[in-house]
Amino acid sequence: MNKLIEIQHLCVGYENKPNVLKNVNLTVYDDDFLGIIGPNGGGKTTLVKAILGLIKPTEGTITFFEDGEKINSLNIGYLPQVNQIDKKFPITVFDVILSGLTPKGKIFKRYSSEDKQKVRYVAEQMGVEDLLSRSIGELSGGQLQRVLLGRAIADNPKLIILDEPNAYVDKRFETNFYRLLGDINKKMAIILVSHDIGTIISMVKNIACVNGDLHYHAGTEISPEWLQKAYDSCPIEILGHGSLPHRVLLQHNHERQSNPDSESDL
Incomplete structure (x- = not known):
């Protein structure tokens, strides 16, 4: 099992928030299906931006590998958050x-x-x-998701990063979508970013929780104690419903006040 990405002692911040990520260490492997979870505002999207080279770390390193050798860059496909897509842009599915x-x-x-x-x-x-001749403005959320996923894998990348993909999903396609990801993972590594713990646990091979720092868990047989530690002051329980368990946040007080859109800023 070869490394694709090795992140060491990574610190990332912004002018108005200098310590979004602190001392993050993470290794992504060439056959990985890594789930990244964490509360809104915890730094999940910031970590993705750092991997994609869209933001420069203040400290630490991100190293890419191919066949065990260090390389300067890695072919990465990216499915962004749905709120970053302009459906009014006049472009067809084919294009x-x-x-x-x-x-x-x-x-x-x-x-x-x-x-x-x-x-x-x-x-x-x-x-x-x-749908190839249709404008993207004519598509449902699930159709748009599939089109953008197609764009992400078209160039046969070594890794694809999916940032909150369940935000697109229409329920009729949800099961097929996650099955499709399983097929794609046979050819390339996947990082799936989500605040939905239930979806992550049902799909991935390994889990990393990002909440300022990073807690890594090999495998998906995770305990409530690990989740509570990883989420700091957010106690969590897991309920299983068929193949897609769901997460429940118990009643608690949390100093970080955030809204569903806040992660896009971090």
Whole structure:
């Protein structure tokens, strides 16, 4: 099992909040399906931005690997939070998936017939082959999710990062979507970021809880004690319902006041 990413002593912050992440250590492997959980405002999206190179750490290192050797960068696919998508932008499903094949650092590219065939192949994988000529503004949340996931995997990345993907899901497609992720994980590593502990536990191989620092748990047989420690002052219970357990936050007082959109700022 080879390393893809090694994060050591990572600290990240912003001008108005200098200590969003403190002394984070994490290793992501080439066959990993890592779930990242944590309260809103705890720094999950900040960690993702640091991995993607969108924000510079104040301390620590992020090292990428391929076949056991250090490399300068890693091919990473990314499915952002739904509130970062402008559905009014005039672009078709075909062109959205095609944009996933644009080489990093290049604005323009002449696409080949092989590229266009790859788009159709990916669209078929995602179940959106009949939507290729539609504008993204005409899509349901679940359809848009599949299209953006298609864009994320079109270039055969080593890793895909999914930031709160359940925000897109229409319930009719939810089970199929998570089954699809299981198939994708046979070909590439996945990091799935979510505040929904139940979804994470039902899908992933390993868990990291981010709440300023990071608590790592190999495997998904986690105890309430570990969760309570990882979430600090947020006591949690897990209830199982079929294949998708759900998390319950018990009554508690918490100094950090946040809203459902606050994570996008961190």
